[in-house]
Structures are given as C-alpha cells and as structure tokens.
Amino acid sequence: MEDKAMQESDRAANVRWWLCAGLVALVLGPGSALAEETDSTIPWPRQYKIKPHEKxxxxxxxxxxxxxxxxxxWTRCGVQGGIPTVEVVANVEDFGAVANDDLDDSKALQEACDxxxxxxxxxxxxxxTYRLDRPVTVRHDxxxxxxxxxxxxRLIFRYAIPKEGVTFFNPPADSRIGGDTRIELHCVPAGLAKMTLMIDGTTIGAWTSGQHSGNTFSFAVYARAIPKEVPDGRHTLKGIAEYRDGSTRVAEIPILLDRTFKDRRLVPDSRAAITFAGQGTLGEKLEFASDGKRGDAELHLQSTGDLKTGDCIFIDGPATSRWKKLTRNACEWGMYRNYEAVVTGVTGGSVSISQPLRIQFPVIDGSYVQKVVPIQRCGIEDLYLEQTENLWITGVLFAHGWNCWARGVTVKKCGRFPVYGSMAKWCExxxxxxxxxxxxxxxGTAYTGWDxxxxxxxxxxxxxxxxxxxLFQWAASGCVIRKSTFHESDAQWHAGWTNENLIEQCVVESVQGHGGYGYGMWASPPEDTAHGPNGPRNVVYNCDIRSQKAGVWMGGMNENWLILHNxxxxxxxxxxFARxxxxxxxVKGNVFVLKDGKSPMIQLAAADCIGVEVV
Structure with missing residues (x-):
C-alpha cells in the first residue's frame, strides 16, 4: 500500500510538472517572433482580429x-424558431408495415412519407423492429x-448487392427509358477497380477507382449520355464490374429506349438509408457587379434575373487560379467560399439577404448567386437505425435541406456517415x-459534423x-457543435476553407485506431492535394481535449482562430501548433497537461505566424 501511495504521489507530481512546463514553454520557428507585426509576411490584408473599440x-x-x-x-444557428411539435398524419402500419415479421417495410414507409x-x-x-431493403427518399416539405x-x-437497413455481385439499381428490367432516366449500377465494393455502363456494345460511361474513392459501390449516368447513333428501340443495358484481382462481374437487363419519353419515376436516393432531398440549385448564375464584403447584407449584381423576396440562394466565390495562388491551395477539387441565404428584397440591381456575408466574394473571381430549391422543415425523431451491410451508404442525409433536424436518433454501424448534412442550412x-x-x-467516411x-x-x-x-469541411460556415462527447476520434477542420465555426463545451478523446490522425484537433494544410486550407476565425471554447499528438494542429492560411478556456x-x-x-x-485561459515533459505549450513554426496573443 505504501509503494502504491508513493507511485500515486510521483505520478501527481509529474503531472503538475508537465502542466507547469506547458504553461511557460513557447517555441518560435526560424525568424518568427510573437510580437512581430510585419504584414508583408502574410498574403492578404488582415480582417478578423478586431477590437471592440474599432467601431x-x-x-x-x-x-x-x-x-x-x-x-x-452565431445568433441564427439551427432551426429557425426552434424544432416544432408536429402532429401525426400517417401511421406506417396503415400502409402495410408489420413489426417483427422480418419482411421489407421500405415500400410502406415510402408511401406513408408520400x-x-x-x-x-x-x-x-x-x-x-422494421426492415428496410431499399432506401427511402422524402421529397416534400x-x-x-x-x-x-x-x-x-428499430429500423434495420439491410439493402445488399445480390450474390452475383453486380446489379442495376435503376431502371427496372424491361422498362422504357428516356433522356432523363437515371441508369445506376451497384457492385460489391471490396477490391473494385472499375465500373462500366454499356448499351449493347457501346460504352455510355465508366468509373475508375482512385486515391479517394473510398468504399464506392455505385456509378450512374443519365440516358441522355447514350450516343445518338444508338437508335430508339429495344436494347440491352450491360454493367461491368472489374476487380483488382482480375475478376469481372456482369449484369444485363433489357430496356426500351424512347428519347421522347419523359421519365417521371421517383427513384430512391441510394446515398442514404433515409434521404430528405431538395431539388438543389437551378437557373442562371447571377454575377456580382461589385465585391461582396464581409458583413454585407446587400449584394450588388450585374442582373437580378427573376429573383424575388423569399427565394433561397446559393452564393459562390469560385476557387480560381488567382485565389488558389493567394491561399497556396494545392487541392484540385472541392468547395471553399460559399454561403446560403434568403432574399429579403430586390431593388434594381441589388439583393438584400437574411444574414450578412462572413467572408469576401470578389468580382475578380466571378462570384455569383444562384437560386436553390431546398427541402424544408423535415425531421427524423426517436428511433434506432442500424445498417447490416458494408456499403458506402449514410444513415440519414439532409441533401439541400433547410431547417431540418434529427432528434433522439441512435445510429449503429453506419455505412458512411450516421446523420449528415450536405448543402444544408439551419439544420440541427x-x-x-x-x-x-x-x-x-x-x-470521406465515418464523420460526424457539418459538410x-x-x-x-x-x-x-x-x-x-x-x-x-x-468535423467541419468544404465551406462549412457559421456552424456550431456544442455540449457533445466524441470517443475514439479526432476533431477536424478537414477541408475546404471552413470559417467561423464553433466547437464549444465538448469532450474529444482522440485516438488513431479508427482512422483518426491522433491530434486532438487538426486543420488541413494548403499543400494537401485532397483537402486544401481552412479559412478564418474558427473557435474552440471550453472543451476537454485528450490526444496522443498535438492538441490543436493548424496547417496554415488560418487567420484569427480563437482557442479559449480549454x-x-x-x-x-x-x-x-501553427505550421x-x-x-x-x-490563445487564452487554456490549461495544457503535456505528458512528455518537453513539448512546448505553443509552437509557431514559421516567420509568418505573427500577431498571436497568448493570455
């Protein structure tokens, strides 16, 4: 007992020493200085570090x-007006669902939602327990x-590829197809190298596995891709799956091609077990006439087109070569400078919007607005969802969803993400x-956050x-994650100029065993060809972070991040660590327990890491 007490005393003393060492240690990279204020070392005018007296x-x-x-x-974060109380108008049992019978209930749930x-x-x-053998897609507000x-x-989602290993998800065999028919092939994903779609002997589309293909199992084209040399009439659609071990699997279905046919069939969205799907962007892109500046709630456009009060709009600052050079962005894809808002007024060439811009949208980059038609005020509540197959399918997806929510939902063993927003606004x-x-x-898999x-x-x-x-990624802006606990994963600003997001009152227990990087919090660097840099003024407030590597690792191009009271x-x-x-x-009011006894509290690794306040 005495030896154990001494060991505990030594351990406590060591922790105290590590804590004290962390509080006083600061490492500056070559040529850097904490107080140095040389604007020439940074690539753009500083905007975000503002003092209250600078009115x-x-x-x-x-x-x-x-x-x-x-x-x-962040005062307008989440479902506007709060999550409402909504009356029941349909019972899934009235549409044929039967609990605990081990039969497919997806048709009943789809019809009840319709x-x-x-x-x-x-x-x-x-x-x-209810079984879903096909995805369910909600398209109505x-x-x-x-x-x-x-x-x-309990919902058990058990959609699976048949034993042949390849199948057409759409269209059905012997059906008529027109130009707007979606032709979608599904294949067993393990070892998949290539998918090819053909009509008779003519290729109409192909997909090849790449570095970031993940667990991809589906490939789709629209029938308008069929070459005009292929005449209308009866044909055979062929799907070919090629694998890295040299094996090939083939599916074939007969169809009737009729280019005059307007296909109005509503095909489930295979990205998720349950998808709430908006229509997305449509109409012309209306370019800015003058720069959209941070804080602007009035946009000056070259033309307002048919925009009117109440329209929802998507705002884009394209990632031009000029902007990518400025931000040293080596990533060749993705979304970076975007926002969404409601039009509150149109006067001449000006459009008033519901919230001010958080970042700049320069004319020089061809910034524009475009109408978006979201699905609105939908939700999923009070149930358990489990996926039985290793397919890259999300549990619940809000795609172009506004004011949508998931509440009281448990997701077990998702295929890709548990509950996720994509092009979403004001969701919870x-x-x-x-x-x-x-x-x-x-x-891009096994994430929880806002994308x-x-x-x-x-x-x-x-x-x-x-x-x-x-996690935040790909232009996520103004989002908040709070009062939550994340076991066995790391926190990330993962990609794409995320800005003005908040992580507050969270616990993060970071490990590497499930694909995390081992840092407490990690922000992608600009030379990362898969992710690109992250933007200004992300905030971490009053969190508990336990990690194997650095507590916060910032890759670069990061302006005025607030690391407070953690x-x-x-x-x-x-x-x-600022790279x-x-x-x-x-960096204010934080406590650092640095267990190796030698690492610094803060490490500024380059001469352009300037203006950092440590309090």
Whole structure:
C-alpha cells in the first residue's frame, strides 16, 4: 500500500510538472517572433482580429463578447424558431408495415412519407423492429419520420448487392427509358477497380477507382449520355464490374429506349438509408457587379434575373487560379467560399439577404448567386437505425435541406456517415448517439459534423469509434457543435476553407485506431492535394481535449482562430501548433497537461505566424 501511495504521489507530481512546463514553454520557428507585426509576411490584408473599440471595423457578422473578444455571430444557428411539435398524419402500419415479421417495410414507409407530404405532418412508426431493403427518399416539405424512442422503434437497413455481385439499381428490367432516366449500377465494393455502363456494345460511361474513392459501390449516368447513333428501340443495358484481382462481374437487363419519353419515376436516393432531398440549385448564375464584403447584407449584381423576396440562394466565390495562388491551395477539387441565404428584397440591381456575408466574394473571381430549391422543415425523431451491410451508404442525409433536424436518433454501424448534412442550412442534430461505422478507410467516411453546411447546430451528441468527429469541411460556415462527447476520434477542420465555426463545451478523446490522425484537433494544410486550407476565425471554447499528438494542429492560411478556456491533455507534442501562415490568433485561459515533459505549450513554426496573443 505504501509503494502504491508513493507511485500515486510521483505520478501527481509529474503531472503538475508537465502542466507547469506547458504553461511557460513557447517555441518560435526560424525568424518568427510573437510580437512581430510585419504584414508583408502574410498574403492578404488582415480582417478578423478586431477590437471592440474599432467601431468602423465591426460588422453585422461580428459580436463583441463580455470578455472583450470579437466573435462571429452565431445568433441564427439551427432551426429557425426552434424544432416544432408536429402532429401525426400517417401511421406506417396503415400502409402495410408489420413489426417483427422480418419482411421489407421500405415500400410502406415510402408511401406513408408520400402521404404525409401532401399536407405536412409526422409519419409514426410503432414499437418493434422494421426492415428496410431499399432506401427511402422524402421529397416534400414538412415531413417528419417519428418512432416511439430508440429503445422501442428499430429500423434495420439491410439493402445488399445480390450474390452475383453486380446489379442495376435503376431502371427496372424491361422498362422504357428516356433522356432523363437515371441508369445506376451497384457492385460489391471490396477490391473494385472499375465500373462500366454499356448499351449493347457501346460504352455510355465508366468509373475508375482512385486515391479517394473510398468504399464506392455505385456509378450512374443519365440516358441522355447514350450516343445518338444508338437508335430508339429495344436494347440491352450491360454493367461491368472489374476487380483488382482480375475478376469481372456482369449484369444485363433489357430496356426500351424512347428519347421522347419523359421519365417521371421517383427513384430512391441510394446515398442514404433515409434521404430528405431538395431539388438543389437551378437557373442562371447571377454575377456580382461589385465585391461582396464581409458583413454585407446587400449584394450588388450585374442582373437580378427573376429573383424575388423569399427565394433561397446559393452564393459562390469560385476557387480560381488567382485565389488558389493567394491561399497556396494545392487541392484540385472541392468547395471553399460559399454561403446560403434568403432574399429579403430586390431593388434594381441589388439583393438584400437574411444574414450578412462572413467572408469576401470578389468580382475578380466571378462570384455569383444562384437560386436553390431546398427541402424544408423535415425531421427524423426517436428511433434506432442500424445498417447490416458494408456499403458506402449514410444513415440519414439532409441533401439541400433547410431547417431540418434529427432528434433522439441512435445510429449503429453506419455505412458512411450516421446523420449528415450536405448543402444544408439551419439544420440541427441533437440528443443523438452514433456508434461505429462499417468503413473507415479514407475517401470521406465515418464523420460526424457539418459538410457544405451553413449556420447548422449539433448539440448533446455522443459518438463512438468514428474516424473524424466533430468535423467541419468544404465551406462549412457559421456552424456550431456544442455540449457533445466524441470517443475514439479526432476533431477536424478537414477541408475546404471552413470559417467561423464553433466547437464549444465538448469532450474529444482522440485516438488513431479508427482512422483518426491522433491530434486532438487538426486543420488541413494548403499543400494537401485532397483537402486544401481552412479559412478564418474558427473557435474552440471550453472543451476537454485528450490526444496522443498535438492538441490543436493548424496547417496554415488560418487567420484569427480563437482557442479559449480549454483543457488539453497530450501524450506527446505541443499544446497548439501553427505550421505556417497562421496569424492573429488568441490563445487564452487554456490549461495544457503535456505528458512528455518537453513539448512546448505553443509552437509557431514559421516567420509568418505573427500577431498571436497568448493570455
């Protein structure tokens, strides 16, 4: 007992020493200096580090906190007006679903959702276990899928590729197809190298596996891709799957090609077990006449087209070669400078919008706005969802969803993401549990967070064995993740100029065993050809971070990040690491337990890491 007490005393003393060492240690890279303020070392004029007394610099995109720090404005985050109470208008049992009978209930759930879509309302799923052998897609506003609670209502999603290993998801055999018919092939993903679609002997499309293909199992083209030399009439569609071991699998179906046929069949979206799907962007791209500046709530366009009050719009600052050179962005794809808003007025060539811009949208890069038609005010509540097959399919997806939510949902073993937003605005994920994923091998998988989303909220979520959680990526802006716990995964600003997002009151327990990088929090560097750099003023506030490597690792091009009042416990590496072109940060009120006894609290690794305040 005495030896054990001495060991505990020694351990406590060591922790205290590590803590003290962390509080005083600071490492500056070659030529760098904490107080150096040479603007010539950074690539653009500094914008985001604003003091409360600088009234001429404050905009509607800013809020002065009680601590005197200027923060992003998150006051319009999440479902506007709160998640509503919605009455039940359809019961899945009335459409043929039977609990616990081991038969497919996807048709019944789809029909119940279609019925609810006529008026809006909730579809109730009773107690017991229900099976979904096909994806379900909701395309109408104000449809809510509701169970009796995750311990009482269980959905088992068991869509699988047949034993032949390749199949046509659409169209059905012997059906008529026209130019707008989606031709979609599904194949067993393990070892998949190439998918080819043919009509008779003519190729109409092909996909080849690449570095970031992940667990891809599907490939689709529209029938308008069929060469005009192929006449209307009866033909055979052929799908060919080629594998790295040299094997080949083939599926064939007869079809009737009729280019005059307008295909109005609603095909389920195979990206998720349950998808809430908006129409997306449409119409002309209306270019800016003058720069859209941070804080602007009025946009000056060359033409306002047919925009009117109440329209939803997508705002894009294209990643031109000029901008990529400025930000040293080596990534050849992805989304970076985007936002979405509601038109509140149109006057002449000006459009007023519901929220101020958070970043710049320069004319020189061809910035534009475009109308978007989202699905609105849909949700999924109080149920359990489990996937049985290793296919790259998300549990629940809000695709072009506005004011949508997931509440009280448990997802077990998702194929790609548990609940996810893509091109989403004002959405919420709350009171949910996400446990494990089938595939964690890269290419964008096993994430929990916001991707191409704006002003969305995640609260009271717990995850286990994800790859990157919590996460922001691809132009995510104004999103908040708070009061949540993430076991066995790292936090990431993973890609694509994410900006003005908040992680608050979260616990992150970072490990590498599930595909995480081992850092507590990681922001992709500009030379990363798969992800590109992250943008300004992301915030970490009052979190507990435990990691094997650095607590916060910033890859570069990061302006005015706020790392405030957190507690870091780190096995090896610095508390905060700024790699290059990482400037004007505020690091205040943090506690660092640096277990290796030698790493610095903060490491500024390059001469252009300037203007960093450590308090």
């Amino acid at each position: 001429d610099r404050l905009t509607a995109a800013d809020i002065v906190g009680p601590d005197g720090i200027v923060y992003p404005n 019925r609810a879509g006529r008026t809006g309302g909730a579809v109730l799923i009773g107690e017991g 104000k449809v809510i899928i509701r169970g009796k609670g995750p311990s009482r209502t 994920i709350r009171d949910c549990t996400f446990d494990d994923a089938w595939f964690k091998g890269g290419g 191409r989303c704006w002003d969305c909220l995640m609260e009271n979520v717990e995850t286990f064995k994800m790859r990157h959680a919590p 507690r870091f416990t780190i096995d090896g590496g610095p508390g905060v 290059a072109t990482s400037f004007d940060h505020i």
